[in-house]
Amino acid sequence: MPPIKIGLVGLGKIARDQHLPALGNNPDFELVAVASRNASLEGVADFASLEAMLDGAPELDAVALCTPPTVRHAQARLVLARGKHVLLEKPPGATLSEVEDLTRQAEVAGRTLFATWHSRHAPGVAPAREWLAAREIQRVEIQWKEDVRVWHPGQEWLWEPGGMGVFDPGINALSIVTGILPNAFFLREATLFVPENRQAPIAANLAFSDAAGAPIEAEFDFLQSGPQTWDIHVDTDAGRLTLSKGGSQLFIDGRLEHEAPEQEYPSLYTRFAELIGESRSEVDVAPLRHVADAFLLGRREVVEAFVET
Numbered sequence: 069m070p071p072i073k074i075g076l077v078g079l080g081k082i083a084r085d086q087h088l089p090a091l092g093n094n095p096d097f098e099l100v101a102v103a104s105r106n107a108s109l110e111g112v113a114d115f116a117s118l119e120a121m122l123d124g125a126p127e128l129d130a131v132a133l134c135t136p137p138t139v140r141h142a143q144a145r146l147v148l149a150r151g152k153h154v155l156l157e158k159p160p161g162a163t164l165s166e167v168e169d170l171t172r173q174a175e176v177a178g179r180t181l182f183a184t185w186h187s188r189h190a191p192g193v194a195p196a197r198e199w200l201a202a203r204e205i206q207r208v209e210i211q212w213k214e215d216v217r218v219w220h221p222g223q224e225w226l227w228e229p230g231g232m233g234v235f236d237p238g239i240n241a242l243s244i245v246t247g248i249l250p251n252a253f254f255l256r257e258a259t260l261f262v263p264e265n266r267q268a269p270i271a272a273n274l275a276f277s278d279a280a281g282a283p284i285e286a287e288f289d290f291l292q293s294g295p296q297t298w299d300i301h302v303d304t305d306a307g308r309l310t311l312s313k314g315g316s317q318l319f320i321d322g323r324l325e326h327e328a329p330e331q332e333y334p335s336l337y338t339r340f341a342e343l344i345g346e347s348r349s350e351v352d353v354a355p356l357r358h359v360a361d362a363f364l365l366g367r368r369e370v371v372e373a374f375v376e377t
Protein backbone atom coordinates (compact mmCIF):
# COMPACT_ATOMS: atom_id res chain seq x y z
CA MET A 69 0.00 0.00 0.00
CA PRO A 70 1.38 3.46 -0.84
CA PRO A 71 1.61 5.77 2.16
CA ILE A 72 -1.37 7.95 3.05
CA LYS A 73 -0.56 11.49 1.93
CA ILE A 74 -1.40 13.73 4.84
CA GLY A 75 -1.56 17.49 5.43
CA LEU A 76 -1.40 19.09 8.85
CA VAL A 77 -3.26 22.25 9.88
CA GLY A 78 -2.18 24.51 12.78
CA LEU A 79 1.55 24.18 13.32
CA GLY A 80 1.48 24.98 17.04
CA LYS A 81 2.64 23.25 20.22
CA ILE A 82 1.02 19.85 19.86
CA ALA A 83 1.72 19.62 16.14
CA ARG A 84 5.44 20.19 16.74
CA ASP A 85 5.77 18.23 20.00
CA GLN A 86 3.83 15.15 18.94
CA HIS A 87 2.28 15.01 15.46
CA LEU A 88 5.44 15.70 13.47
CA PRO A 89 7.58 13.10 15.28
CA ALA A 90 4.76 10.51 15.18
CA LEU A 91 4.24 11.06 11.43
CA GLY A 92 7.99 11.02 10.80
CA ASN A 93 8.25 7.55 12.33
CA ASN A 94 5.19 6.01 10.70
CA PRO A 95 5.73 4.61 7.18
CA ASP A 96 1.95 4.45 6.64
CA PHE A 97 1.94 8.25 6.28
CA GLU A 98 3.76 10.80 4.19
CA LEU A 99 3.50 14.41 5.36
CA VAL A 100 3.18 16.39 2.13
CA ALA A 101 1.78 19.76 3.21
CA VAL A 102 1.25 22.06 6.15
CA ALA A 103 -1.27 24.89 6.51
CA SER A 104 -0.50 27.45 9.18
CA ARG A 105 -0.97 31.21 9.13
CA ASN A 106 2.21 32.04 11.02
CA ALA A 107 4.48 29.03 10.72
CA SER A 108 6.07 26.79 8.14
CA LEU A 109 8.13 23.62 8.03
CA GLU A 110 11.33 23.20 6.08
CA GLY A 111 11.09 20.64 3.30
CA VAL A 112 7.28 20.45 3.32
CA ALA A 113 4.95 22.48 1.06
CA ASP A 114 3.40 25.18 3.21
CA PHE A 115 0.22 27.17 2.79
CA ALA A 116 -1.26 30.12 4.66
CA SER A 117 -4.70 28.53 4.93
CA LEU A 118 -6.46 25.19 4.75
CA GLU A 119 -8.29 26.31 1.60
CA ALA A 120 -4.97 27.10 -0.11
CA MET A 121 -3.57 23.72 0.97
CA LEU A 122 -6.55 21.81 -0.43
CA ASP A 123 -6.23 23.70 -3.76
CA GLY A 124 -2.44 23.49 -3.88
CA ALA A 125 -2.01 19.87 -2.77
CA PRO A 126 -4.93 17.98 -4.36
CA GLU A 127 -3.07 14.69 -3.91
CA LEU A 128 -3.77 14.74 -0.16
CA ASP A 129 -5.64 11.70 1.17
CA ALA A 130 -6.02 12.94 4.75
CA VAL A 131 -5.74 16.02 6.94
CA ALA A 132 -4.86 16.29 10.65
CA LEU A 133 -6.46 19.29 12.35
CA CYS A 134 -4.27 20.57 15.20
CA THR A 135 -6.00 23.95 15.52
CA PRO A 136 -8.05 25.08 18.54
CA PRO A 137 -11.50 23.46 18.86
CA THR A 138 -13.55 26.51 17.89
CA VAL A 139 -12.31 26.50 14.28
CA ARG A 140 -12.31 22.76 13.68
CA HIS A 141 -15.92 22.25 12.60
CA ALA A 142 -15.67 24.52 9.57
CA GLN A 143 -12.25 23.11 8.73
CA ALA A 144 -13.29 19.47 9.07
CA ARG A 145 -16.46 20.03 7.03
CA LEU A 146 -14.40 21.53 4.23
CA VAL A 147 -11.87 18.71 4.28
CA LEU A 148 -14.60 16.04 4.20
CA ALA A 149 -16.39 17.87 1.38
CA ARG A 150 -13.16 17.66 -0.59
CA GLY A 151 -13.09 13.90 -0.08
CA LYS A 152 -10.24 13.59 2.45
CA HIS A 153 -10.08 11.65 5.72
CA VAL A 154 -9.89 13.77 8.90
CA LEU A 155 -8.07 13.39 12.19
CA LEU A 156 -9.33 15.75 14.89
CA GLU A 157 -7.18 16.75 17.86
CA LYS A 158 -9.05 16.64 21.15
CA PRO A 159 -11.54 18.01 22.05
CA PRO A 160 -13.22 17.17 18.73
CA GLY A 161 -15.18 20.43 18.59
CA ALA A 162 -16.50 23.35 20.57
CA THR A 163 -20.00 21.81 20.80
CA LEU A 164 -21.63 18.41 20.62
CA SER A 165 -23.80 19.52 17.71
CA GLU A 166 -20.74 20.25 15.61
CA VAL A 167 -19.28 16.82 16.22
CA GLU A 168 -22.59 15.10 15.40
CA ASP A 169 -22.70 17.04 12.17
CA LEU A 170 -19.17 15.98 11.29
CA THR A 171 -20.07 12.34 11.91
CA ARG A 172 -22.91 12.69 9.39
CA GLN A 173 -20.69 14.53 6.90
CA ALA A 174 -18.08 11.77 7.09
CA GLU A 175 -20.77 9.18 6.34
CA VAL A 176 -22.03 11.19 3.37
CA ALA A 177 -18.49 11.65 2.06
CA GLY A 178 -17.58 8.01 2.67
CA ARG A 179 -14.43 9.10 4.48
CA THR A 180 -12.87 8.36 7.87
CA LEU A 181 -13.41 10.78 10.74
CA PHE A 182 -11.18 10.05 13.73
CA ALA A 183 -11.89 12.07 16.87
CA THR A 184 -8.75 11.36 18.86
CA TRP A 185 -8.38 11.10 22.62
CA HIS A 186 -4.64 10.79 23.04
CA SER A 187 -4.77 10.03 26.78
CA ARG A 188 -6.73 6.85 26.07
CA HIS A 189 -3.57 5.60 24.34
CA ALA A 190 -1.45 6.00 27.49
CA PRO A 191 0.10 2.64 28.39
CA GLY A 192 -1.81 2.04 31.64
CA VAL A 193 -5.26 2.68 30.23
CA ALA A 194 -6.02 -0.61 28.44
CA PRO A 195 -4.80 -2.77 31.39
CA ALA A 196 -6.81 -0.56 33.77
CA ARG A 197 -9.98 -1.11 31.71
CA GLU A 198 -9.38 -4.85 31.76
CA TRP A 199 -8.74 -4.96 35.51
CA LEU A 200 -11.81 -2.85 36.31
CA ALA A 201 -14.19 -4.74 34.01
CA ALA A 202 -15.00 -7.41 36.59
CA ARG A 203 -14.77 -5.19 39.70
CA GLU A 204 -17.38 -3.36 41.74
CA ILE A 205 -16.58 0.35 41.60
CA GLN A 206 -16.94 1.99 45.02
CA ARG A 207 -15.39 5.44 44.58
CA VAL A 208 -13.33 7.37 42.01
CA GLU A 209 -11.10 10.36 42.66
CA ILE A 210 -9.56 12.36 39.82
CA GLN A 211 -6.79 14.91 40.43
CA TRP A 212 -5.77 16.74 37.24
CA LYS A 213 -3.63 19.69 38.22
CA GLU A 214 -1.08 21.43 36.07
CA ASP A 215 0.55 24.81 35.59
CA VAL A 216 -1.07 26.58 32.66
CA ARG A 217 1.93 28.90 32.35
CA VAL A 218 4.22 25.92 31.71
CA TRP A 219 2.02 23.81 29.44
CA HIS A 220 0.00 26.42 27.53
CA PRO A 221 2.17 29.53 27.22
CA GLY A 222 0.55 32.34 25.26
CA GLN A 223 -2.51 30.29 24.27
CA GLU A 224 -5.12 33.04 24.49
CA TRP A 225 -7.74 30.88 22.73
CA LEU A 226 -7.91 28.69 25.84
CA TRP A 227 -9.56 31.51 27.77
CA GLU A 228 -12.14 32.43 25.13
CA PRO A 229 -15.63 30.90 24.85
CA GLY A 230 -15.14 27.41 23.42
CA GLY A 231 -11.52 27.29 24.61
CA MET A 232 -12.71 25.40 27.72
CA GLY A 233 -10.00 26.70 30.07
CA VAL A 234 -8.98 24.03 32.59
CA PHE A 235 -11.24 21.53 30.81
CA ASP A 236 -8.73 21.51 27.94
CA PRO A 237 -6.49 19.21 30.04
CA GLY A 238 -9.37 18.05 32.25
CA ILE A 239 -11.11 16.45 29.28
CA ASN A 240 -8.10 14.13 29.01
CA ALA A 241 -8.93 12.77 32.47
CA LEU A 242 -12.56 12.39 31.41
CA SER A 243 -11.46 10.58 28.26
CA ILE A 244 -9.58 8.06 30.42
CA VAL A 245 -12.35 7.62 32.99
CA THR A 246 -15.03 7.16 30.32
CA GLY A 247 -12.67 4.64 28.71
CA ILE A 248 -11.95 2.51 31.80
CA LEU A 249 -15.05 2.51 34.01
CA PRO A 250 -17.49 -0.29 33.24
CA ASN A 251 -20.59 1.84 33.94
CA ALA A 252 -21.94 5.17 32.68
CA PHE A 253 -21.79 8.06 35.14
CA PHE A 254 -23.60 11.36 35.47
CA LEU A 255 -22.71 14.83 36.68
CA ARG A 256 -24.58 15.76 39.87
CA GLU A 257 -22.97 19.11 40.69
CA ALA A 258 -20.02 21.24 39.69
CA THR A 259 -18.30 24.49 40.56
CA LEU A 260 -16.42 26.36 37.85
CA PHE A 261 -13.90 28.97 39.03
CA VAL A 262 -13.66 31.67 36.36
CA PRO A 263 -11.07 34.49 36.54
CA GLU A 264 -12.75 37.89 36.49
CA ASN A 265 -10.88 38.82 33.29
CA ARG A 266 -11.51 35.56 31.40
CA GLN A 267 -14.36 33.59 29.86
CA ALA A 268 -13.27 30.07 30.77
CA PRO A 269 -12.61 28.35 34.13
CA ILE A 270 -9.16 28.16 35.68
CA ALA A 271 -10.27 25.43 38.08
CA ALA A 272 -13.27 23.15 38.51
CA ASN A 273 -14.66 20.71 41.06
CA LEU A 274 -16.99 18.06 39.68
CA ALA A 275 -19.13 15.51 41.49
CA PHE A 276 -20.54 12.64 39.44
CA SER A 277 -22.08 9.34 40.40
CA ASP A 278 -22.57 6.17 38.45
CA ALA A 279 -25.89 4.41 38.03
CA ALA A 280 -25.17 2.29 41.13
CA GLY A 281 -24.51 5.45 43.17
CA ALA A 282 -20.71 5.24 43.39
CA PRO A 283 -19.27 8.76 43.72
CA ILE A 284 -16.78 10.06 41.15
CA GLU A 285 -15.08 13.27 42.17
CA ALA A 286 -12.77 15.37 40.05
CA GLU A 287 -10.57 18.36 40.81
CA PHE A 288 -9.13 20.24 37.85
CA ASP A 289 -6.65 23.04 38.50
CA PHE A 290 -4.59 25.19 36.15
CA LEU A 291 -2.47 26.86 38.86
CA GLN A 292 -0.55 23.89 40.18
CA SER A 293 3.04 24.80 40.93
CA GLY A 294 5.69 22.25 41.91
CA PRO A 295 4.92 18.61 41.10
CA GLN A 296 2.19 18.25 38.51
CA THR A 297 -0.63 15.79 39.17
CA TRP A 298 -2.50 13.75 36.58
CA ASP A 299 -3.85 10.91 38.75
CA ILE A 300 -6.99 8.79 38.86
CA HIS A 301 -7.79 6.54 41.85
CA VAL A 302 -10.51 3.90 41.66
CA ASP A 303 -11.54 2.10 44.86
CA THR A 304 -13.09 -1.29 44.17
CA ASP A 305 -14.15 -4.45 46.00
CA ALA A 306 -10.71 -5.86 45.11
CA GLY A 307 -8.53 -2.92 46.09
CA ARG A 308 -7.44 0.46 44.81
CA LEU A 309 -6.37 1.02 41.21
CA THR A 310 -4.33 4.15 40.53
CA LEU A 311 -3.45 5.52 37.13
CA SER A 312 -0.66 8.02 37.59
CA LYS A 313 1.26 10.46 35.39
CA GLY A 314 -1.59 10.82 32.91
CA GLY A 315 -2.10 7.07 32.56
CA SER A 316 1.49 6.02 32.04
CA GLN A 317 1.76 4.13 35.35
CA LEU A 318 -0.76 1.66 36.76
CA PHE A 319 -0.70 0.74 40.46
CA ILE A 320 -2.85 -1.76 42.36
CA ASP A 321 -2.90 -1.08 46.11
CA GLY A 322 0.24 1.03 45.69
CA ARG A 323 2.19 -1.67 43.80
CA LEU A 324 3.42 -0.66 40.36
CA GLU A 325 1.81 -3.19 37.99
CA HIS A 326 2.40 -1.63 34.61
CA GLU A 327 4.67 1.04 33.19
CA ALA A 328 5.77 1.55 29.61
CA PRO A 329 7.25 4.38 27.56
CA GLU A 330 4.69 6.95 26.42
CA GLN A 331 3.59 6.23 22.83
CA GLU A 332 0.26 8.06 22.66
CA TYR A 333 0.66 9.83 19.31
CA PRO A 334 2.40 6.97 17.48
CA SER A 335 -0.52 4.83 18.64
CA LEU A 336 -3.05 7.43 17.41
CA TYR A 337 -1.57 7.41 13.92
CA THR A 338 -1.46 3.60 13.86
CA ARG A 339 -5.16 3.67 14.69
CA PHE A 340 -5.88 6.33 12.05
CA ALA A 341 -4.24 4.18 9.36
CA GLU A 342 -6.27 1.15 10.52
CA LEU A 343 -9.53 3.10 10.40
CA ILE A 344 -8.76 4.41 6.91
CA GLY A 345 -7.89 0.86 5.81
CA GLU A 346 -11.21 -0.41 7.18
CA SER A 347 -13.21 2.57 5.80
CA ARG A 348 -14.51 3.33 9.29
CA SER A 349 -14.83 6.35 11.55
CA GLU A 350 -14.23 6.49 15.31
CA VAL A 351 -16.00 9.26 17.16
CA ASP A 352 -16.81 9.06 20.87
CA VAL A 353 -18.25 12.26 22.31
CA ALA A 354 -18.56 10.97 25.91
CA PRO A 355 -15.73 13.14 27.33
CA LEU A 356 -17.01 16.26 25.55
CA ARG A 357 -20.55 15.53 26.76
CA HIS A 358 -19.37 15.57 30.39
CA VAL A 359 -17.68 18.93 29.79
CA ALA A 360 -20.85 20.27 28.20
CA ASP A 361 -22.80 19.01 31.25
CA ALA A 362 -20.40 20.87 33.55
CA PHE A 363 -21.03 24.09 31.67
CA LEU A 364 -24.81 23.39 31.79
CA LEU A 365 -25.02 22.45 35.45
CA GLY A 366 -22.00 24.10 37.05
CA ARG A 367 -22.17 26.95 39.52
CA ARG A 368 -19.83 29.78 38.51
CA GLU A 369 -17.56 31.45 41.03
CA VAL A 370 -15.64 34.50 39.90
CA VAL A 371 -12.02 34.44 41.11
CA GLU A 372 -9.05 36.76 40.82
CA ALA A 373 -7.86 37.81 37.38
CA PHE A 374 -5.42 35.54 35.55
CA VAL A 375 -2.38 37.33 34.18
CA GLU A 376 0.05 35.19 32.27
CA THR A 377 3.35 36.80 33.33
Ligand code: NAP
Nearest residue numbers: 078079080081082104105106107134135137139157158159
Ligand atom coordinates in the same frame (compact mmCIF):
# COMPACT_ATOMS: atom_id res chain seq x y z
P1 NAP B 1 -1.39 26.12 19.84
O1 NAP B 1 0.02 25.97 20.29
O2 NAP B 1 -2.08 27.41 20.04
O3 NAP B 1 -1.43 25.69 18.31
C1 NAP B 1 -2.58 25.74 17.53
C2 NAP B 1 -2.23 26.35 16.20
O4 NAP B 1 -3.44 26.48 15.45
C3 NAP B 1 -1.64 27.73 16.33
O5 NAP B 1 -0.24 27.70 16.39
C4 NAP B 1 -2.14 28.46 15.10
O6 NAP B 1 -1.20 28.37 14.04
C5 NAP B 1 -3.39 27.70 14.71
N1 NAP B 1 -4.54 28.52 15.08
C6 NAP B 1 -4.77 29.17 16.23
N2 NAP B 1 -5.92 29.85 16.20
C7 NAP B 1 -6.41 29.64 14.98
C8 NAP B 1 -7.56 30.11 14.34
N3 NAP B 1 -8.43 30.92 14.95
N4 NAP B 1 -7.78 29.73 13.08
C9 NAP B 1 -6.90 28.92 12.46
N5 NAP B 1 -5.78 28.46 13.02
C10 NAP B 1 -5.55 28.81 14.29
O7 NAP B 1 -2.31 25.03 20.56
P2 NAP B 1 -1.95 23.52 20.90
O8 NAP B 1 -1.50 23.41 22.31
O9 NAP B 1 -1.09 22.94 19.86
O10 NAP B 1 -3.41 22.91 20.89
C11 NAP B 1 -4.12 22.66 19.70
C12 NAP B 1 -5.10 21.55 19.99
O11 NAP B 1 -4.35 20.40 20.41
C13 NAP B 1 -6.06 21.87 21.15
O12 NAP B 1 -7.33 21.38 20.87
C14 NAP B 1 -5.47 21.14 22.34
O13 NAP B 1 -6.44 20.72 23.26
C15 NAP B 1 -4.84 19.93 21.65
N6 NAP B 1 -3.74 19.36 22.45
C16 NAP B 1 -2.77 20.15 23.00
C17 NAP B 1 -1.79 19.59 23.81
C18 NAP B 1 -0.69 20.40 24.44
O14 NAP B 1 0.01 19.87 25.30
N7 NAP B 1 -0.46 21.63 24.07
C19 NAP B 1 -1.80 18.23 24.04
C20 NAP B 1 -2.74 17.44 23.41
C21 NAP B 1 -3.72 18.03 22.63
P3 NAP B 1 -1.08 29.59 12.98
O15 NAP B 1 -1.26 30.85 13.74
O16 NAP B 1 0.27 29.41 12.37
O17 NAP B 1 -2.22 29.35 12.01
